[in-house]
Amino acid sequence: MLVKLGQDCLPGRPGTAAGVTLGLGVSIGGLFAPLLGLxxxxxxxxGVFTILCAAPLAAWALGLMLTEPRAAVPAPAVPAARN
Structure with a gap:
């Protein structure tokens, strides 16, 4: 679902959107792991499970700030070269 949302935000570049969303998720998980260890x-x-129970609430609050992706503007057609 997260990858699909990213691809909707970047309709012309689905591979980039997938890479960014998955990479960001793994990176954020790696940043928070030491904090959860502490x-x-x-x-x-x-205490860790209490923090993890609050994570969906933070995700919900951040999700409220998302806007609907704009429709992709098609690129102008380039006429074929004449020989």
Whole structure:
């Protein structure tokens, strides 16, 4: 679903959209893993699960800021070269 949303935002470049959305997801997961490890050390697994339960609420709040993707403007037709 996330890749499809990215492809809707960049209709002319579906490969770029897929790469950006998947790469961003993996990168953000890698950035937050050490923070969750620190939370587990100080508050135990229950603290981590509490943080993870709040993650969908943050995603929902960020999702409210999304706008509908604009329709793609077709490129102007280039006439065939005459010989």
């Amino acid at each position: 939370a587990a050390q100080s508050h135990g697994p229950q």
